[in-house]
Amino acid sequence: xxxxxxxxxxxxxxxxxxxxxxxxxxxxxxxxxxxxxxxxxxxxxxxxxxxxxxxxxxxxxxxxxxxxxxxxxxxxxxxxxxxxxxxxxxxxx
Numbered sequence: 001x002x003x004x005x006x007x008x009x010x011x012x013x014x015x016x017x018x019x020x021x022x023x024x025x026x027x028x029x030x031x032x033x034x035x036x037x038x039x040x041x042x043x044x045x046x047x048x049x050x051x052x053x054x055x056x057x058x059x060x061x062x063x064x065x066x067x068x069x070x071x072x073x074x075x076x077x078x079x080x081x082x083x084x085x086x087x088x089x090x091x092x093x
Contacts (some may be wrong), residue, residue: 033062033070036089041074041090049089053078057090 059074
């Protein structure tokens with residue numbers, strides 16, 4: 001048995017919230033992004049984006065997950081700026 005001075009706590013290697021070797025074996029909590037960069041999507045209307053332009057948007061950047069959901073930077077040709085949208089606000093139809 002090691003003495004108190006010889007014992008060291010192992011430094012955990014954490015990836016996506018699980019130490020490697022735990023039951024999850026370091027597997028990601030979420031799958032990959034649903035939409036790829038350059039994909040055409042449609043923004044669903046919500047109270048927060050009710051003034052958004054109608055029509056197709058293009059995915060310009062995949063953003064990390066936030067609040068358990070992936071986010072995307074999107075652009076409509078008729079707007080001078082880009083928007084950030086959650087994955088559940090986007091569809092291909």
